[in-house]
Amino acid sequence: MASENDKNHKVRVAQYLRMSTDHQQYSxxxxxxxxxxxxxxxxxxxxxxxxxxxxxxxxxxxxHSLQQLLSDVEQKK
Structure with missing residues (x-):
């Protein structure tokens, strides 16, 4: 069972965003x-x-941002 401290501790994550065209739905x-x-x-x-x-x-x-993300993952940043 997770402790109260574990429940309050947020996992830090990265987000990667990409789009090639200006479609509002995928902005x-x-x-x-x-x-x-x-x-x-x-x-x-x-x-x-x-x-x-x-x-x-x-x-x-x-x-370039995807390449940086992959590099950061490899370096455990």
Missing amino acids: LHNQSEYIKDYAEKNNMEIAYTYDDAGKSGVSIVGR
């Missing part, structure tokens, strides 16, 4: 709001935000 703001809502419901704190606005999802090339 970076909407993505961030969805992730924020999920995090709040699951006792998470968004500590970092990485975003690649205007970048295609076809390749990792040119997606």
Whole structure:
């Protein structure tokens, strides 16, 4: 059973946002709001935000924020 202290301790997480076109439904703001809502419901704190606005999802090339996120994960930041 989780202690009261564990329940109050939020897990720190990062969010990654990306969109290649300006579709309102998938805007970076909407993505961030969805992730924020999920995090709040699951006792998470968004500590970092990485975003690649205007970048295609076809390749990792040119997606500098995704590359930084992966590097940070490897370095356990």
